[in-house]
Amino acid sequence: MAGRDLASPALALVTCEDVSVVHDRSGVRVVALDRVSVRVRAGERVVLWGRSGSGKSTLLHVLGGLLEPTSGSVSFAGRPSTARDRATPHRGFGLGIAYVFQGSSLLPTFTAIENLRFAARYAPDDDGPGPDELLALVGLETKGNHLPSELSGGEQQRVAIARALAQRPRLMLCDEPTGHLDTDTSTRILALIDALHERFRFALVVATHDHELVTRFDRLIELGDGRIALEESKR
Numbered sequence: 730m731a732g733r734d735l736a737s738p739a740l741a742l743v744t745c746e747d748v749s750v751v752h753d754r755s756g757v758r759v760v761a762l763d764r765v766s767v768r769v770r771a772g773e774r775v776v777l778w779g780r781s782g783s784g785k786s787t788l789l790h791v792l793g794g795l796l797e798p799t800s801g802s803v804s805f806a807g808r809p810s811t812a813r814d815r816a817t818p819h820r821g822f823g824l825g826i827a828y829v830f831q832g833s834s835l836l837p838t839f840t841a842i843e844n845l846r847f848a849a850r851y852a853p854d855d856d857g858p859g860p861d862e863l864l865a866l867v868g869l870e871t872k873g874n875h876l877p878s879e880l881s882g883g884e885q886q887r888v889a890i891a892r893a894l895a896q897r898p899r900l901m902l903c904d905e906p907t908g909h910l911d912t913d914t915s916t917r918i919l920a921l922i923d924a925l926h927e928r929f930r931f932a933l934v935v936a937t938h939d940h941e942l943v944t945r946f947d948r949l950i951e952l953g954d955g956r957i958a959l960e961e962s963k964r
């Protein structure tokens with residue numbers, strides 16, 4: 730898989746330094762992130778923990794290039810990087826950043842396999858698993874022709890995970906990936922993400938407010954009111 734050679738523990742894949750995000754709503758300032766510095770190494774598994782409103786989604790959006798911070802800087806693979814660089818895989822760095830969101834973000838008029846094919850269109854040509862194999866990897870080989878509305882919540886999340894893999898991610902960002910699921914399904918989805926991380930070694934950042942989820946990580950970052958309240962490393 731592309732980027733596997735980059736899965737060296739020493740290499741910082743994405744770094745943000747002194748990043749602040751300030752929203753201005755009709756003159757009211759909301760500081761969503763307050764001078765946050767984070768480094769995610771290639772292949773590392775990071776849990777971003779904190780209660781609702783602590784800034785987890787905002788930090789994921791900055792890392793993934795959905796949001797340009799108000800101040801501070803971000804580097805990807807050792808180079809300064811704008812949000813646009815990171816959000817546009819076929820420009821600039823040719824990155825491979827994939828998202829899994831809380832609810833289904835699948836294209837509703839595309840079948841499961843079409844969702845994967847669509848996501849794979851900018852992925853590098855390599856000998857990694859194709860859309861059919863990825864769908865089988867998440868246990869949905871018989872459901873490729875189903876529309877998202879014909880799948881359960883857990884199945885939709887499996888498709889979303891397979892779709893993320895179709896982009897050959899070096900960085901996978903999961904924003905409360907089990908937020909809409911029951912406990913059993915959540916456990917299975919997290920086990921699946923773990924197994925895929927073991928196999929493909931992308932850097933993984935999982936945002937959650939659920940204590941239960943905080944079991945496996947290399948680094949735990951706790952956010953509180955837009956600041957890093959605690960950081961714990963297992964390496």
Ligand SMILES: Nc1ncnc2c1ncn2[C@@H]1O[C@H](COP(=O)(O)OP(=O)(O)O)[C@@H](O)[C@H]1O
Nearest residue numbers: 752754759761780781782783784785786787788
């Ligand atoms: N577009 C926005 N406009 C104004 N405030 C925002 C916006 N996005 C997020 N916020 C605020 O920033 C803070 C952090 O939000 P968020 O990153 O979504 O937290 P979390 O994901 O941890 O729940 C919250 O106070 C939220 O209300």
Ligand SMILES: [Mg+2]
Nearest residue numbers: 785786787904
């Ligand atoms: Mg959030």
